[in-house]
Amino acid sequence: MTEEIIIAGFGGQGVLSMGKILAYAGIMQDKEVSWLPSYGPEMRGGTSNVTVILSDERICSPYLNQFDTAIILNQQSMDKFEAAVKPGGLLIYDPNGISHHPTRKDINIYQVAATDKASELGIAKLFNMIVLGGFLKVKPLVTPEMLHKGLEKSLPERHHHLIPKNEEAVEIGKGLLKPYHTI
Amino acid sequence: MAKQLVLMKGNQAIAEAAIRCGCDGYFGYPITPQSEVLEHLMAERPYLTTGMVVLQAESELASINMVYAGAAAGKRVMTSSSSPGFSLMQEGLSYIAGAELPALCVNVVRGGPGLGTIQPSQSDYFQTTKGGGHGDYRLITLAPASVQEMYDFVELGFDLAFKYRNPVAILSDGVIGQVMEKVMVDDYKPRWTNEYIEQNCPWAATGHRSTGKHRIVTSLELEALKQEAINDRIQAKYRKCEEEDARYEAIQCDDAEYIFVAYGSAARICMKSVELARAEGIKVGLIRPITLWPFPTKAVAEIGGRMKKILSVEMNAGQMIEDVKLAVGCKIPVEHYGRYGGVIPTPVEILDALKKMIK
Numbered sequence: 001m002t003e004e005i006i007i008a009g010f011g012g013q014g015v016l017s018m019g020k021i022l023a024y025a026g027i028m029q030d031k032e033v034s035w036l037p038s039y040g041p042e043m044r045g046g047t048s049n050v051t052v053i054l055s056d057e058r059i060c061s062p063y064l065n066q067f068d069t070a071i072i073l074n075q076q077s078m079d080k081f082e083a084a085v086k087p088g089g090l091l092i093y094d095p096n097g098i099s100h101h102p103t104r105k106d107i108n109i110y111q112v113a114a115t116d117k118a119s120e121l122g123i124a125k126l127f128n129m130i131v132l133g134g135f136l137k138v139k140p141l142v143t144p145e146m147l148h149k150g151l152e153k154s155l156p157e158r159h160h161h162l163i164p165k166n167e168e169a170v171e172i173g174k175g176l177l178k179p180y181h182t183i
Numbered sequence: 184m185a186k187q188l189v190l191m192k193g194n195q196a197i198a199e200a201a202i203r204c205g206c207d208g209y210f211g212y213p214i215t216p217q218s219e220v221l222e223h224l225m226a227e228r229p230y231l232t233t234g235m236v237v238l239q240a241e242s243e244l245a246s247i248n249m250v251y252a253g254a255a256a257g258k259r260v261m262t263s264s265s266s267p268g269f270s271l272m273q274e275g276l277s278y279i280a281g282a283e284l285p286a287l288c289v290n291v292v293r294g295g296p297g298l299g300t301i302q303p304s305q306s307d308y309f310q311t312t313k314g315g316g317h318g319d320y321r322l323i324t325l326a327p328a329s330v331q332e333m334y335d336f337v338e339l340g341f342d343l344a345f346k347y348r349n350p351v352a353i354l355s356d357g358v359i360g361q362v363m364e365k366v367m368v369d370d371y372k373p374r375w376t377n378e379y380i381e382q383n384c385p386w387a388a389t390g391h392r393s394t395g396k397h398r399i400v401t402s403l404e405l406e407a408l409k410q411e412a413i414n415d416r417i418q419a420k421y422r423k424c425e426e427e428d429a430r431y432e433a434i435q436c437d438d439a440e441y442i443f444v445a446y447g448s449a450a451r452i453c454m455k456s457v458e459l460a461r462a463e464g465i466k467v468g469l470i471r472p473i474t475l476w477p478f479p480t481k482a483v484a485e486i487g488g489r490m491k492k493i494l495s496v497e498m499n500a501g502q503m504i505e506d507v508k509l510a511v512g513c514k515i516p517v518e519h520y521g522r523y524g525g526v527i528p529t530p531v532e533i534l535d536a537l538k539k540m541i542k
Contacts, residue, residue, distance in 0.1 A: 020190075020363070027190055027365055035190075035363035039216060039301070060454035062362045065529035153190070 009073025014128030025150030133173020194219035200337035217291035247275030257387025277316030281402030285344035294525035302525025303357030439468030
């Protein structure tokens, strides 16, 4: 099993930390992992993205241009990464702020309306975990137990009391997932 | 605490390895994309535990000269920087090589020339392997291709530096510096005691506690014949290093008709290209030089000599290709594929370059 994922959105949406939590959960599940952020001018007030790879084998390139899954959180990232999903692959996006919806017919596309839900519930900071829940619903790459361990590893101890809230947000995301186009 | 599995960035792995392998001192100045080295050291505060000194110097020139001084005292000392900062250190490196001192320097390369860009590149291959400073010296150069190797090569770097009393470079780049991967970290090793240095480093200026004899560390010798003898000694070390310490990894070369030669992050990307090419029935392998100096000439000659063609893949305009061509004695066609200025080639585009070469 090798899953090559791009997570892309605005800086501040928790793109990098979502990837980090996924990577830690992968480690807990004895997988090989790679987490490569975009760094530099792209991040400052602009778009931010991270390539996460989980695999049962030695990971070749941490840098990729084709992905099994794209998790897309703004229009710029949609423009950039819709075409980068492998045929038969998966695209998950938050429709908030998206004016040009994806048009690919050869991939599975799902929506997670995480921005709306997060503001409705007053949990804006857990937005990224809602999105992660949507992804894990389609591809349960890591078990809830391993995700819990991953959260413990990636969050500093002073934030550990927030782990249950993070897990709730993941569950909310799972319930929120809506197919947009499936093959 | 025994061995431990952690997830960290390549830059953090450099810092963590330094603390755990008993490094005595780090002197550096921040620059993207390697600032996490200094950041991690400052966060871990090893001066409170192992006693390792961590100092943000006022410049790269200051950093390398602090390293020079620490090395002269027989200490395991290091610095890190990125391309423009590393250029500033060249005079110091030449002096350290001339004075025959061990030191470790890390270059997390970014695109040049000049101030260039902060994105990853491999455009400092010439500078590092052919001598960026003046004089007949070499930097023993290690090229990590994973976060684990970033970790492992710190201790290896110190070992080689002390074996040859010569500076060692870890030549990395923004990809390997910034990527997070699993790393197995070792238990903490104690730093060398002054007594140990006194006994094992007879050249070190330790304050002549035991012998009472002056130990003078210098790279200056005004008498030409004496300077020639020093050079003879240095060159003899380099021949020994070429013989004993050239390292490489060969991936799927046994049945290959073509090979990529690539190091560091370019090698990782080529591993993916190998996978893609083999899925299409193209028999391609990869030689990954792990030491760039000494270059694994024998391995490239032997494996490369069996191939129809060789593609040297580098994130630069074609630098290592010269060593590849020399290795195969120009008997096998060698072509270059590269992107530069901070652009990273994709696995697919390298595959396309391979197909174009084969045609």
